[in-house]
Amino acid sequence: MKSKAEISPEIAAFEGLDNTNQSVNFFDVATYVPLLLEQVASKKLKWSEKRQNVQTLLFGKIMQYFPRIALSQDSKAVQSFLKVKSDDGFDVYVTQRDAGLSQPAKLSDLVGQKTVLTLTNLVAVTDPKTQQNRLVAFGSIQNGQEILGRHFYEEYKDLKDDDFLQKKPQIGTISYISDSEKPFIRVDYNGLTITTTPGRLGYYSDSFPFTDDLKVGKEISFLIKSVVKTEKQIGLNNNGKEYHFSDDRRKNLSGTVYALNITRKPLLTAPLDQLKSLYLSHALCSARIAKIDPIRGILVEVVPGVQLKGYVSDKLRLKFNGQYFDQMDAFFHTPVSVQITNIEPNYETNYLNGRVVMTDLPQGFARETKPEFLM
Numbered sequence: 001m002k003s004k005a006e007i008s009p010e011i012a013a014f015e016g017l018d019n020t021n022q023s024v025n026f027f028d029v030a031t032y033v034p035l036l037l038e039q040v041a042s043k044k045l046k047w048s049e050k051r052q053n054v055q056t057l058l059f060g061k062i063m064q065y066f067p068r069i070a071l072s073q074d075s076k077a078v079q080s081f082l083k084v085k086s087d088d089g090f091d092v093y094v095t096q097r098d099a100g101l102s103q104p105a106k107l108s109d110l111v112g113q114k115t116v117l118t119l120t121n122l123v124a125v126t127d128p129k130t131q132q133n134r135l136v137a138f139g140s141i142q143n144g145q146e147i148l149g150r151h152f153y154e155e156y157k158d159l160k161d162d163d164f165l166q167k168k169p170q171i172g173t174i175s176y177i178s179d180s181e182k183p184f185i186r187v188d189y190n191g192l193t194i195t196t197t198p199g200r201l202g203y204y205s206d207s208f209p210f211t212d213d214l215k216v217g218k219e220i221s222f223l224i225k226s227v228v229k230t231e232k233q234i235g236l237n238n239n240g241k242e243y244h245f246s247d248d249r250r251k252n253l254s255g256t257v258y259a260l261n262i263t264r265k266p267l268l269t270a271p272l273d274q275l276k277s278l279y280l281s282h283a284l285c286s287a288r289i290a291k292i293d294p295i296r297g298i299l300v301e302v303v304p305g306v307q308l309k310g311y312v313s314d315k316l317r318l319k320f321n322g323q324y325f326d327q328m329d330a331f332f333h334t335p336v337s338v339q340i341t342n343i344e345p346n347y348e349t350n351y352l353n354g355r356v357v358m359t360d361l362p363q364g365f366a367r368e369t370k371p372e373f374l375m
Contacts, residue, residue, distance in 0.1 A: 026069045026081070026093075027125050032134035033090040041090055041137055045119045054151050057144050058117050059191050060086035065108040080107050080249075082141075084117060090137055092117060096249055098140040101232050101257050102193055103250060113175055116191025117144035142255060145192060149258025153227040165266055169221045172262075174214055185214060187222075187262070194260045201264040203271050207288035207301040207333045222262045230257045271303035278302065279340045286362060288333040289325065298325055300338060300356050308354035310338065316358055335362050 033041045048056040064083035071079070080096040094117065096107055103110065121138040156164070172189035185201060187194040198210035201220065214220075232238055234254045243251045278285050289310070290301040300310035312325075325334070336358045343354035 024066070024069055026071050027136070029066065029069070030093060030125075030136045031083075031091045032125075032127065033122070033137055035134075037088065037090045038135055040088055041119065041122060041135060044088070045122055048118050048120070052118075052143075052147055054147060056118055057147060057191075058084075058086045058088060058092065058119060058139065059114065060084040060088075060092065060117065061114050062110045062112065063091075065111050067108075082107065082110060084115060084139065084141075086117075092119065092137045092139040094139050094141050097253065098142050100141040100145050101253055101255050102145075102195075102238060103141075105248065105250070113193070114173075114188050114191055115141050115144070116148050117141045118147065142253075146256050146258070148190065148192060149227070149229075149256070149260075152224065152260060153229050153258050156224060156227045159226065164223055164225045167223060169223055169267060170262075171219055171221055174216050174218050174220065177211070177214060177216055179211055183210070187220070189260070192260065194262055196262055200262060202268060203265070203304040205290075205301065205304040207290045208304045220264060221267050222264045223266060225261045225263055228259045228261065230259070231255075232257050271305055274303045275306055275340075275343070279343050282339065284337055284339050284359065287336055287338045287356065287358075289329045289336060290333065292325060292327055292330045298358075300336065300358065301333075302338065302340065302356060306352060308340070308343070308352070308356050310336070310356050310358050313357050313359045316360055319360070336360070337362060 044056070044058065061084065062082050063085045066081040066083070068078045069081050070077065082094045082096075082099055084092045084094060086092050096103075098120070099107060099110065100115075117139040119137060120140050120143070122135045123138065124133045125136055126132070127134045170189060172187040172194065174185060175188045175193065176186035178184050183198055185196050185198060187196065198204055198214065201222070202210060202213055204210040204213070230238070230240075232254050233240075235242065235251050237243055237250070238257050238259075277283070285302065287300045287302045289298060290307045291299040293299060296309065298310040298312075299307040301307050312320075337360040338356040338358050341355045341357055343352055346353045
């Protein structure tokens with residue numbers, strides 16, 4: 001048995017600790033505002049109490065989630081808390097009720113995301129180690145989101161038609177991708193979470209899926225088209241529908257929701273413009289095998305939405321050494337290097353007819369297929 005003097009700081013810190021309790025007292029785990037930043041925090045709070053505008057906002061990153069916290073030693077009521085590390089350098093605690101009207105069912109899913117918030121209170125507590133008064137900061141993500149959303153709403157509410165195209169492109173970070181039957185994307189932007197569809201962020205198809213382009217953590221530029229203002233009622237979600245589960249804590253939330261409608265397409269080159277450039281310049285480009293049809297043969301998708309008939313070059317035929325393209329290539333949309341030889345508008349079908357010569361497979365690409373026929 002080591003003496004007290006021989007015990008390491010790590011052992012001393014955890015000696016006698018018990019985490020089997022159902023709840024923890026908030027001030028036992030809360031961190032204080034650093035002494036050098038107390039004046040900064042106090043000014044922020046005073047400013048926030050006097051005015052509700054973008055100058056009062058804090059920005060930060062959600063670092064921790066506390067599931068069962070009691071605000072006092074005697075309290076039996078427990079709450080969920082988020083801990084936000086503000087860009088100003090001090091921690092701000094946010095209750096589930098103040099965590100925003102668009103919060104997910106699992107509050108813990110917010111950990112790691114950037115957010116906007118306002119300071120709502122500074123509570124003075126006694127530090128048991130020094131017996132000095134220290135400050136613990138509390139804030140509201142919902143209030144911050146409403147202030148920032150209202151700012152954008154006022155800026156965009158009177159725009160007409162394509163006026164948004166004259167606005168400055170914004171930059172956000174993809175935070176979540178749902179590749180379900182009805183896919184959607186979440187984009188973090190200035191502390192707001194924007195939910196949108198892949199079709200608003202680019203030009204995609206089965207051969208060129210959005211998952212090849214959009215990745216979690218990727219920064220994207222976009223334009224804000226409009227801002228929609230709605231009122232969330234108690235008992236209903238942001239879409240005005242009832243929650244699936246009666247114990248969903250979000251049903252007790254109410255307030256104003258500002259939804260940003262965004263698009264990335266005006267900042268990208270449209271597929272038909274790409275196709276015209278490739279055709280006129282006789283450029284060699286990368287394409288994907290879209291279909292293998294018993295009658296029409298190999299259909300190659302050069303740009304999303306445009307399929308042209310593909311022919312295998314002598315060079316690629318020799319490289320295959322007796323192997324053939326088959327339905328597995330259509331299923332996996334095998335990439336091929338092609339050159340467009342002809343494009344003609346078909347006014348009867350209202351589609352483009354054309355031909356491409358498949359010259360090679362991309363360097364380093366290995367086909368996993370059992371070939372059956374070659375066109």
